[in-house]
Amino acid sequence: MMDVSDLSSQTLSTKMMETLSTRANTLFCSFLSCLAFFAVLNHLSAYVMFDPTPRMDVLEVEKVFPIRNTRQGDQAVFSFNMEADLSSEFHWNLKQLFVYLTASYVTSKHKRNEVTVWDKIIETVDDSVLSLSSEQVEYVLKGEDYLRDRNVTLRLKYRTMPIIGLMREKVMPLTKTFKLPGSYDHGASSR
Structure with a gap:
């Protein structure tokens, strides 16, 4: 009960x-x-499911402008041509790509100097094919009197930004090395 x-x-x-x-x-x-x-x-x-095969056909320096000496040190500006196809990176989990061009050089003070000189955020497949001609760098190379006669190597890198998951940085294999001028342009105005 x-x-x-x-x-x-x-x-x-x-x-x-x-x-x-x-x-x-x-x-x-x-x-x-x-x-x-x-x-x-x-x-x-x-x-x-996805094995991206990004392609880069052209990376070349079109024009190197004379180095300027300002209070902040040396400033170098250049323009470049670039063709790259990153469309294979896009799939249903990719929100955007952050693409950037780096310039790296060695000085007596620092063994490794790497500067981002151009960048772009790509949000659609339609924008993922880059064809740039006479593109001037967005961010100038600046140094404390260390830029004259330096070899500079350009390299395209990008970061995948998924909707869910980890971001990954990838580096394109094609690089371009060029030499900066050895003297100042005293008539140029600072940027």
Whole structure:
């Protein structure tokens, strides 16, 4: 025979399971579990299903402007031509690409100097084919009297920014090395 106190405790626990907040919590936790599961599947499928083959055909320096000597030190400006196709990087988990051109050089003070001289954010496949002609650098090379007669190596890099997952940096194999002028242009105005 059942005691009245047992019956009231069963009724109380049943009522607690049927409250709106308990049901909402169960629904929310189930939704988050499913969302996390499919997010992991989305991230993993981008690695398994896609083998990107980005292509770069041209990277050349068109013109090197004379070096300017300012209060901040040497400043070097140049223009370049570049053709690259990054469309194979796009898939359903890619939000955008951050593409940038770096200039690296060695000085007596520092063994490695690497500066970003141009960048672009690519958000669609249509914009992922780059064909730049006479493009001037966005960010000048600046140094403390260390830029004259330096060999500079240009390299295109990009960072994949997925919707879900880790960002990865990739480097294009084609590089271009050129030499900066050995003297100042005293008539040029500072940028």
